[in-house]
Amino acid sequence: MNTTLVDSPFRTDVLQGLSASPKYLLSKYFYDARGDELFGQIMRCPEYYLTRAEAEILSLQSGAILERCGGMQGSFDIVELGAGDGSKTVFLLREALRMQGSGRYYPIDISPGIINYLSQTLSTKLPGLEVHGLAGEYFAMLEQMQALTESPKLVLFLGATVGNMLPEEAAEFFQQLKTYLRPGDYLLVGFDLKKNPQTILDAYNDKEGLTKAFNLNLLQRINRELGADFKPGQFEHFPVYDPLSGSCKSYLISRCSQRVIFDDDTVIEFERDEPIYMEVSQKYSKTEIQALALKAGYEPVDAFFDCRHQFTDVLWRV
Ligand SMILES: C[S@@+](CC[C@H](N)C(=O)[O-])C[C@H]1O[C@@H](n2cnc3c(N)ncnc32)[C@H](O)[C@@H]1O
Known part of the structure; x- marks a missing residue:
């Protein structure tokens, strides 16, 4: 048995989630190397409209977004959460x-593979850009970044990653984020908008089974890293969307009564049809986004939309 792994936050969080009632796993653990690869495929699949909509906004409106950060004269850092x-x-x-001639970019991501990839590829793609990758959790990495730079900041939190928190958690997250920023700094956040419920549900239940594989990969990661014996075929991917709350929640449902044993002999029992809550992908109305900005103490500056108004990148000022 590997003692480093025994005490890892991954092991602690997994065992805590699977011992809880109802059972849950934390979505931040989706992103190991295989998870990154599957998420890349999800982003390109026909049902996952989010990436195409946000790519349209950023490809056509980046100039306008940066001009709206007009208060930031001179050079500023671009920091990205969950890059x-x-x-x-x-x-x-x-x-x-x-616009600036040169620039500094601080991508933060829990996946070390992604940070390596960005560090290796971006300086070649964008000569003149200094890339300082930070592999780890958002706030721990922001803490490290504070020691590296004091320049004004534009913080990006794109791809509707904010949707992986419930609205109250998102408000607390943005309040905490503010403690790492200064008055006059900007935040650009990508929100998925409430829309036809079937369009949303299809995005989390693609025909190719990529989202299913992405969810099941977390069980395989637990097998690989924590020596468990999950049989992924004995779990079913089950997403649901509630158009009132805007929460799209994914579950893995145990197809039968079964037990999973870990390498430290911990046993987790599942009843037939018992769910594991895997992830929320929260959808917002424009009014709810505005209210969230004010609740968290930011000044809403502008909102940018794709042509179908499926998605929005909103600009807030500290
Ligand atoms: C939904 S993906 C979005 C990626 C990218 N922003 C985009 O728009 O395509 C979420 C990203 O956030 C990272 N992430 C998730 N939880 C994190 C955490 N607690 N700290 C740092 N990064 C995290 C994941 O590794 C993943 O790359």
Whole structure:
């Protein structure tokens, strides 16, 4: 048995979630190397409209977004929370480089593989850009970043990653985020908008089974890293969307009564049809987004939409 792994936050969180009632797993653990790869495929699949909508906003409106950060004269840092593969951010970074001549980009992501990828590829794609990748949790990495730079900041939180929190958690998150920022700094947040419920549900239940594989990969990751013996085929992917609350929640449902044993001999029992709550993907109305900004103590500056008004990137000022 590996003692480092025994005490890892991953093990603690997984065992805590699977011992709770109802059972849950934390969505931040989706993103190991295989999870990153599957998420890349989800972003390109026909049902997942979110990426295309936000790519349209950033490819066509990055100049306008940066101009709205007009108060930030001179050079400023671009910090990105949960950067992922940066494929949409490139549009904004390119525009910032064009306007400033040079620039510094601090991508933060819990996945070390993603941060390596960004560090290796972006300086070549965007000469003149200094990339300082930070692999770890949002606030721990913001803490590290504070020691590196005091310049004004534009913080990006794109791809509707904010939707992985319930609205009350999002308000607390943004309040905490403010403690790492200064008056006059800007925040650009990508929100998925409430829309036809079937369109939303289809995005989390694609025909190719990529979202299903993405969810099941977390069980496989637990097998790989914590020596468990989950049989992923014995769990079913089950997303639901509530158009009133705007919460799209994904569950894995145990197809039968079963037990899973970990390498430290911990046993987790599942009843037939018992759910594991995997993730929320929260959808918002424009009014709810405005209220969230005010609740968290930010000044809403502007909102940018794709042509179908499926998605919005909103600009807030500290
Ligand atoms: C939904 S993806 C979005 C990626 C990218 N922003 C985009 O728009 O394509 C969420 C990203 O946030 C990262 N992430 C999730 N939870 C995190 C946490 N607690 N701290 C740091 N990064 C996190 C994941 O590794 C993943 O790359």
